[in-house]
């Protein structure tokens with residue numbers, strides 16, 4: 110049986126083929142979802158935003174495993190976000206926007222894959238939300 114990790118990792122590879130178009134799609138929808146998010150992201154340069162998203166996706170692949178440990182670099186990232194005092198709802202917007210972009214760019218997207226991504230993204234965002 111295909112594991113959630115395999116499903117999500119294969120999807121991750123297909124999305125990466127789209128290159129920066131995927132990142133642009135995510136970014137546009139993320140900042141358009143909430144003007145407070147737009148304000149926060151205003152001064153983050155495009156290179157950093159792309160890095161932000163590509164790292165996030167690799168973390169999500171990791172958290173397809175329910176017992177995954179939080180790596181040290183992720184803990185540092187969580188601590189940096191904690192200082193930004195972000196609203197819980199921003200993380201929800203982040204997750205839903207990401208799911209939407211994955212759906213738009215993965216030609217093999219389906220309901221099972223959506224659940225697999227969603228579970229992993231929920232585990233990831235929970236780590237950030239619980240530290241707030």
Ligand code: HEM
Nearest residue numbers: 146149150153157160161164165195199200203233234237
């Ligand atoms: C679980 C969800 C999230 C993950 C995994 C994540 C990941 C990251 C990563 C990897 C970076 C670092 C980029 C770099 O410096 O190399 C970053 C920076 C940043 N993130 Fe997030 N992010 C998340 C949610 C959010 C949300 C919801 C917001 C705001 C609405 C946000 C705002 C920012 C900002 C403003 C920076 C740049 C900070 C700076 O100037 O160094 N992030 N994020």
